[in-house]
Amino acid sequence: MSTRADGGHRQRSRPAPFQQRGVDSAMVSQIRAAVLADSSPVTDARLAAAVHSSGRLLGSEGTLLAVDTIRAELRGLGPLQELASSPGVTDILVNGPDQVWVDSGLGLELTDTRFADDSSVRSLAARLIAAGGRRLDDSNPCVDVRLEGYRVHAVLSPVSTAGTLLSIRIRRSTVFTxxxxxxxxxxxxxxxxxxxxxxxxxxxxxxxxxxxxxxxxxxxxxxxxxxxxxxxxxxxxxxxxxxxxxxxxxxxxxxxxxxxxxxxxxxxxxxxxxxxxxxxxxxxxxxxxxxxxxxxxxxxxxxxxxxxxxxxxxxxxxxxxxxxxxxxxxxxxxxxxxxxxxxxxxxxxxxxxxxxxxxxxxxxxxxxxxxxxxxxxxxxxxxxxxxxxxxxxxxxxxx
Known part of the structure; x- marks a missing residue:
């Protein structure tokens, strides 16, 4: 269900970001570094082991959440993965760290998904662009790539005046009559x-x-x-x-x-x-x-x-x-x-x-x-x- 946000836009109600559910960004960074330090394939078992070795007592639900979060950080869309998994969402638009919009067919809706800062948006954008075989940096500030299931376009500042911009078009497998x-x-x-x-x-x-x-x-x-x-x-x-x-x-x-x-x-x-x-x-x-x-x-x-x-x-x-x-x-x-x-x-x-x-x-x-x-x-x-x-x-x- 949608509610009205400031400016007349619909704002979609979302679960609280992972920082508010026992999995903070520092923990994510710690586990991500531990997993990437080993060149062996990144499996769910390795992710779960890394979560346990962090010393944080999260319980079974917290551990599963942490594994999902790290998996999204390494192989998915990071904080945007939950939005991409929502039925009907065809586009995700990131206007810097504080504005993430989605389109589910009835116009753009502002979500409550946030990034810690612009460097977090830039890191995600650079990883996605690199996964598509191209480079995003100051010498190439506007790049688009095609990934499995996604089309990604990124723009860095100062070309963008609102911080890092990220536009993701989601390819849906559902075919309608x-x-x-x-x-x-x-x-x-x-x-x-x-x-x-x-x-x-x-x-x-x-x-x-x-x-x-x-x-x-x-x-x-x-x-x-x-x-x-x-x-x-x-x-x-x-x-x-x-x-x-x-x-x-x-x-x-x-x-x-x-x-x-x-x-x-x-x-x-x-x-x-x-x-x-x-x-x-x-x-x-x-x-x-x-x-x-x-x-x-x-x-x-x-x-x-x-x-x-x-x-x-x-x-x-x-x-x-x-x-x-x-x-x-x-x-x-x-x-x-x-x-x-x-x-x-x-x-x-x-x-x-x-x-x-x-x-x-x-x-x-x-x-x-x-x-x-x-x-x-x-x-x-x-x-x-x-x-x-x-x-x-x-x-x-x-x-």
Whole structure:
């Protein structure tokens, strides 16, 4: 249950930090140093032995808490591990030692999790970045990495004016059905039918929306509707898609190393994916030159392809595609022609007071040479209302 915090934000009630439950930071540091002094693998048994050897009488519950805390410090997210384990939390945002926010789908909530000081935040950030094979220090104050189950971005001061900043996106293994994503309501039956038919009719599609609107979640769910006989090849900057499907192949981009070499870009991976006999080519997020390769594939027989794109509205998708096409050296006319012929439908997601939902479904077309998004369905006062493109879309869904 959420309560209101100062400034009108919801503040999530959390258990007291470990310092208040018999496991203080000095003890954590002592046990961590003892464990790391030995090069043998860090097991729960070793952690428990180190706790007992500390001489602190914690009892069975206290010992288990200490083991959990040290494990999180060494292999997890430290003080943030409890938040990451909470169902529904997709993002953890640390603004220095005194502000830790989470997003569980209803907007940001301030938690009562705190760090001892900024150096503690910096140490955690440096460890997480190092675990991803990169370095966070004064010469590299802004770094992002991909870890197992997490995407981590860190910024150090003085680039950050609020101390060390840490942004963690959590990859959830849960895959929802369309009915679970859009629970009982006036739009459920229509959305389930339209989105299911988009897949079954092998329409090329883009899912658009702002950050945190659930684009990846919906894409994973829709890919789970693909026939089991199809081969899905996923191209992502950070592996987040997890469709329930028996034949999924994933490709993930790679940053350059410290010498500035070894990078593998999304555009290159899309080309590689086309050589892997995909029945469905999926680009997790179009954010650069890979848009040219995706549109080219859609225009050369790769039906049923899809991906996501950041946009504030369906009507702004053409402008977003034009900007991305410019990065790939495509002029406005070429991009407009390619996109109008390649993309059958744009599914736009929004956040409402009731949660994430489909704000509209549009089709791309050319009007006086300009790429435009024409509404087929639009969310008005909580209900989806048919737009001028609905007859054409409905024909494609049922024809």
């Amino acid at each position: 369309l009915e679970e994503l859009f629970p009982d309501g006036p739009n459920t039956a229509l959305l389930v039918r339209v989105l299911t038919q988009v897949i079954h009719r092998r329409l090329n599609f883009l899912i658009s929306g702002a950050t945190g609107t659930g684009k990846t979640t919906l894409l994973s769910t829709m890919l789970g509707l693909c026939p089991e006989t199809e081969r899905l090849v996923l191209v992502e900057d950070a592996a987040e898609l997890n469709p329930e499907h028996p034949h999924v192949v994933g490709l993930q981009s790679r940053h350059s190393n410290l010498e500035g070499s070894g990078a593998v870009e999304l555009a290159d991976l899309v080309k590689e994916a086309l050589r892997m006999r995909p029945d469905r080519l999926i680009v997790g997020e179009c954010r650069g030159t890979e848009v040219r390769e995706l549109l080219s594939a859609m225009n050369t027989g790769h039906a049923g392809a899809g991906g996501t794109v950041h946009a504030n509205s369906a009507q702004s998708v053409p402008a977003r595609l034009s900007a991305l096409g410019a990065l790939a050296g495509m002029n406005r006319e070429a991009l407009s022609l390619q996109a109008a012929n390649a993309i059958d439908v744009v599914i736009h997601l929004v956040r409402t007071p009731g949660g994430r939902t489909v704000g509209g479904i549009s089709m791309l077309s050319l009007s006086a040479g300009e790429l435009t998004a024409v509404s087929a369905l639009e969310l008005v006062d909580g209900s989806l209302v048919e737009g001028s493109a609905w007859p054409d879309l409905n024909k494609r869904l049922t024809g």
